Amino acid sequence: MADRKRKLFLGPQLRRLRREAGQTQAEMAADLGISPSYVNLIERNQRPVSAELLVGLARTYGFDISRMGGADTDALFAELSRAFADPIFEDAGVSREDAFEVAAGNPVLGAAVVSLYRAWRAAEEELNATRVAGNRATEDPVEEARTFLHAHRNHFEEIDQAGERVFADRAGAALFDALAARCERKHRLRVRVLPAEIMAGAWRRLNKHAGEIAISETLDHASRTFNLALQLALIEEGAALDRIVNAFKFETDAGRRLARSALANYAAAAIMLPYGAFLKAAEELSYDIEALGRRFGASFEQIAHRLTTLRRDGAEGVPFFFLRVDAAGNVSKRFTGDIFPFARYGGSCPLWTVHEAMRTPRRIVTQVIELPDQSRYFSIARSVMSGAGGYGAPHVERVVVVGCAVKDAHRLVYAKGVDLEAAQATPVGVACRLCERPDCAARAYPPIRRRLVFDEHRRLAAPFSFAFD
DNA sequence: GACACGGTTCAACATTGATA
DNA sequence: TATCAATGTTGAACCGTGTC
Incomplete structure (x- = not known):
């Protein structure tokens, strides 16, 4: 491009200038004191414009030399470079040199390309928005599950109240131990923490035949408690989870399953971080997530996620x-x-x-x-x-x-x-x-x-x- | 179809500047 | 200083189109 910058190719501009003057190549050549074929070569960018010729153009046609290769060209070159970087031009093989040549040699065409590109981008984005609006409910289970949570403002009062009851039942014991005791007492399920090789990659496992809930040893304490709370919620609140999920109209079964899974996780958080106590602590600690985590024995992510659910009527966070x-x-x-x-x-x-x-x-x-x-x-x-x-x-x-x-x-x-x-x-x-x-x-x-x-x-x-x- | 005209292509030449 | 490549320029041949 350095060579291109040193030489000045003004073919399209020269041609436009000549046509605006209503001249033929021969007439322009006579004015400039060169041959018609040389004019033709310059107009087709086969020859650069020499300094002497540039002076002649300025003198004869009032051609504005100062506009050549200035700020306008740089701005257009930048716009064109951005446009040509788009993957849609990948196969075209447009180089930066080509972009510069268009910007410097034919700014009108360059500006038209930029306008066309912008219009295409706008149309494509509009089309994408239409597609999204049309497909979100029918083809995207994740979006369906999000819509389900959004429709409930990520707050499920029935689940929260159930969680508070379970939490209150712990009688001062550590939550994990209290939940394990509740599993044994109410459901005849013994809770065991097992090594990774036995868990075969699973974080928790319910074995009704053996009367056992297994929790992976690889989990930290907060995650063990959360997984045990999740298993307990599935056992005790499964019917409520189904009722809430089934009350919502899903287009896909995958969306329904995802929503039920999200609701089960909500139920686990409701046990581990009971609404009233959690909101009170959050206000006391000015929503200090790490301090809340220490108080409730929960991870940063668990606390952060729970903060989005504080939407109880009359007691909102x-x-x-x-x-x-x-x-x-x-x-x-x-x-x-x-x-x-x-x-x-x-x-x-x-x-x-x-x-x-x-x-x-x-x-x-x-x-x-x-x-x-x-x-x-x-x-x-x-x-x-x-x-x-x-x-x-x-x-x-x-x-x-x-x-x-x-x-x-x-x-x-x-x-x-x-x-x-x-x-x-x-x-x-x-x-x-x-x-x-x-x-x-x-x-x-x-x-x-x-x-x-x-x-x-x-x-x-x-x-x-x-x-x- | 002949012709004129505008535009294009190409080979050739002159000049200039870099390099050995 | 000779050589060579790049640059600047030209003219002839050719092409496409419009007009008569």
């Missing part, structure tokens, strides 16, 4: 959304909490601190984020690890994010020292580190003022794509 994402940006669990417009597909924006949290294991990272509709949220992210019951065992590192509207953030311990008024009022510019635009404000703002940009790079960074509900 801070409305939270929840997200669990891996290093590749894949979302494995999420809940909107009615407040956060998650994407239907894809993962998190690369500007979100979920990725920073991944780089700094076990450290809580907070951030004020702004969506394109200018709504602002306070997010709390920390990495969590699952698996790894022993050295060399497979494990997965993920990031759990909970967040709330900025207006509620003053109730959180994590917002201490954060100027929330400024966070709500400070104007922010477009902030995006992927667009490579020289005027991008991303470099100029600290993380707390970054705007999440979702659609600009949807195709370039597919794992991070967002399309709003």
Whole structure:
């Protein structure tokens, strides 16, 4: 491209200039003192325009030399480069040199290509939105299960009350021991913690014939308790789970099963983190997730997830959304909490601190984020690890994010020292580190003022794509 | 169909600058 | 200084289209 920049190819512009003047190549050649065939070669970019000829063009036709290869060309070149980076041009083999040649040599055509590309992108996104709207209920079991939870605002009062009764029955004992005793007393099921090789990879196993509930030794204490609570919920509240799930209209059986599984997990959390006590503690501890975890013997993820369910009439907690994402940006669990417009597909924006949290294991990272509709949220992210019951065992590192509207953030311990008024009022510019635009404000703002940009790079960074509900 | 005209292709030549 | 490649330029032949 350096050679192309040194030489000036102005064929299409020269041709347009000549036609605007109503001249033939021969007439223009006579004006410029060159042969008609030379004019033709220049017009077809077979020959560059020499400095002497450029002066002649300026003198004879008032050709504006200063506009050649200036800011306009650079901007168009940048636009074209972005467009040609799209996978739809993959087979076309358009190089950056080609993009520059179009931008410098035929800006009208280049601008038309950019306009066409933008129109195509807009149409495709509209089409995707239509597809999603049409298919979500019929072809996506995960979306169906999410819709089920969303319809109940992720709160199931009947299950919560049952959980509180079980928790109250523990009579001061450690919860795991109390649940094990309840299993033996009420269901004649002995609880045993067994090594991984016996569990064959399972976390829990119910053997009615042997009168036994087996829990994997590879689980930490919080997960053992959770799995035992889950098994107990399935035994004692199975009918209620079925009734609640069956009251909802599912299009797929897979969606129904997923919803029942989610509800069973909810029931386990309701036992382990009983609503009233948990909400009281949450308010006392200013929603300090790690402190709540220590008080209830639960993991960071369990506490974070439970925070999204505090929607009891007359006893509501801070409305939270929840997200669990891996290093590749894949979302494995999420809940909107009615407040956060998650994407239907894809993962998190690369500007979100979920990725920073991944780089700094076990450290809580907070951030004020702004969506394109200018709504602002306070997010709390920390990495969590699952698996790894022993050295060399497979494990997965993920990031759990909970967040709330900025207006509620003053109730959180994590917002201490954060100027929330400024966070709500400070104007922010477009902030995006992927667009490579020289005027991008991303470099100029600290993380707390970054705007999440979702659609600009949807195709370039597919794992991070967002399309709003 | 002949002809004119505008535009295209190609071979050839002159000039220039880099290099051995 | 000779050589060579790149660049700038030209003219002839050719092609396509519109007009008479």
